[in-house]
Amino acid sequence: KHYPNVHILEDAEAVIEKGDKIALIGANGKGKSTLLRMIAGAEKFDGFCETGHNVTTTFFAQHQLESLHLDNAILEELQAFAPKHTDTELRSILGCFLFTGDDVFKKIKVLSGGEKSRVALAKSLTTDSNFLILDEPTNHLDIQSVNILIQALQQFEGTFIAVSHDRYFLDNVANKIWFIEGEKIKQYPGTYAEYEEWNSKREIPVAKPIPVKMPEKVKEATKPTTPNAANQLKKLNDELKKIETSITEQEATVKNIEAELADENVYSKADKLAEANKRYLAAKQDLDNSQAKWETLAGEIMELEG
Template sequence: MISINNLTFEIGSRALYDEANWHIKPGDKAGLIGANGAGKSTLLKLIVGDYAPTSGTISMAKDLKIGYLNQDLLSYHSEKSILHVAMEAFERQNQLHTEIETLLQKLETDYSEEILNKLSDKQMEFEALDGYSIEFRAHEILAGLGFSDDEQKRPLATFSGGWRMRVMLARILLQTPDILLLDEPTNHLDLPSIKWLETYLHAFEGAIVIVSHDRYFLDKIINKTVESRKGKLNVYAGNYTFYLEEKSMREEIQGNQFKNQQAKIKQEEKLIERFRAKASKAKMVQSRIKALDRMDKVDAVDDDNPEVNFSFKFSKPSGRHVVTLENISKSYPNLEILKNTSGLIEKGDKIALIGANGKGKSTLLRIVADADKEFSGTSIKGHNVSQTFFAQHQLEALHLENSILQELVAFAPKHTETELRSILGCFLFTGDDVFKKIKVLSGGEKSRVALAKALTADANFLVLDEPTNHLDMASVNILIQALQQYEGTFIVVSHDRYFLDNIANKIWYIEEKEIKEYPGTYQEFEEWNSKRVIKPEKKVEKKVVKEEAPKEKKQPTDDTFRILQQKNKELSALEQKINTTEQQVKSLEFELAQEAVYSDAVKLQETTRQYNSIKATFDQLQTDWELLAEEIMGLEN
């Protein structure tokens, strides 16, 4: 289908690809992965002919039909409806439709056989190309990507960049190409649209090459993983999870080969050094030196998974209630987003705010962050809450003439340069990288700088809007580690399911214009939600039966009600004890870290004894709370 042979592509003095090879076969569904700057998007441009190779070849059949989604399509402008723009995919059908309309007009005055024959031929071809269903097909794909019937009638120019990109994706899918080249297709999609696209691509009969940092998305679709690394294209015969396992095995083998070779080299070098001065051994020494020079050296295994080695702390912990939302209502012209809804963010909450675009996620996030004041109801910050807000528009607030290090020094003067370099190292800026000017950075690099700034703020509450956009997988892993170590509270909007599943302990979603909460991880929420919506038709039946169902008639007895009241009081008392004990545990942990304690054997022994005792009490209280909570839920049901 497409054959890449000995491809070399140079930018200045740097070889982005150096004699790279890859053969894309019919039916391949490949994920093209690699660090930012590894040349993934460049390779797609080379395939479609936007760039020319320095050397080597990219060959394909002349009639191969390629559908190419890339970020440059955002510049496409049209005052026509998005349904019309999507239908531009049907080039021949549209041409035939115009010709048929023209012939029909001519028939009003000219009934010649020539006109009738032309009309018949055009109509037959139009029908053979399924021309009468193209509007339905366009409507169906736009609906899958999140556009309502009314929105499909609106001009493309009235939509934001992210929504325009969806229209471009719809147009490409409607072209039914032989191969799809998709550069970060999920960047502008919400979770329902990502799931729809997964289903569509899974059933797509042609070949697919996807550049994406969304590992869950890749795992659902691809059957081959191609890693762009050090100028080469390394192929793995499986999805992203398979790639991780296979790469780990390959690196283990490579690591052992490297160690063995290094041991052999050292042994040879000792032998050469020992006999170098002896004339009788000169021939043997020269022979061994030449053998070492000719040896194919095994590279050491690079660490592609850096770990966070900096503790993100803040000077003051917040109170128990971080943000209290009461009777919040928010409307835009002709659109009600939130209606008389309430919510509570408590200390230690790691909240993922999820849902379809247009449901009010970003609006709610801005209300929580005090960035939107135009609403009714109250949003109250708790005691000692210090907040930082990260959103994509804040990349524009970076000072372009500053170096990366200067940007952080100016923002976080309390941190030493060593600490700031350590933080930047966590976000993959090492060595002289920290002296790069902000203005020369890519979008992903600017995102990492802005995230580093957010985490150096002395804040115990983080509000994060799509923090993984434009990040590669290594950077997403860094952010996951940072948030897992972060001891404060945060709320985050993201469509990256792997990211959400690794950082959230509570899910918020907006349903019927109200904030709803699920107390668990994203994966647990997905399992619960899939069962909840399996058969929506039965909801109506339940409403009818519900009035006569014994369960509905059954009311709690006075005894049950009194027991519930007592159990809830006990639960509240336990929560207070847990909070108090948790502070004692942290206080003793702080003492154990003091030199005055750990350098004094007697003090250390006594403090350790106290810590073990309090920690055991704390663990028991948590167990008691879980048992009591389960008992209360049993009584309520």
């Protein structure tokens, strides 16, 4: 799989076996989400993906929000998707994602982006599929909801592959690690903690997920042939440096709030916990936005360099 001037995978192959709980890790821009879309059949590529007998797939990604029916109430959305589940079961699942009481009767069209994301993830967990493909499932989730998701995946009897920058999440769900290196898919048979120890002893470093480690800074290009291109490249590089500074600060903010949420004086008091959770979600959203902007800028710089 490749784009103009950018190769993601070349002569790569990998096998997903029954019972695998795979964490796909790596720096931004390495093609993790692209690989998930290829596996899900949502992205064209040169090659093939063969699915095993009786494998049924559910794909969760942020763009899945577009498939939500805006005129449905939250509960109606899940009822239509999972008719075999009782309303009590569906409301229990929604409660895990912070939709309680009359919240389940809210129309999807009035929800925020983060709330829609939680609805889409709740839908994914009502599926009868035995293979889940999860692209950044912890985005927009507070600590309590992340723990609920972890518990659900630990009890899931099927197979899944997940991309996430949340190290805590990966530590608790994965039994195999995939990473993209040299345009190939490499595998480590173990937990993320075991992978980290193994990787620290390697001569070739591999990018680690959260705490979010930014990939190597985009190198300054050789001097372009036109003044306009040179000016544009300088502007993009300056903006990239500002974004990198913001990401560093936002990482620290997320860490600080996580420490607060682990404090008994906070999590034992409902009002303090609610306030801290609200700040945590906002901080994670700011970090996600900055990372997305970094990827966009890095791509524009690569095009100019190419």
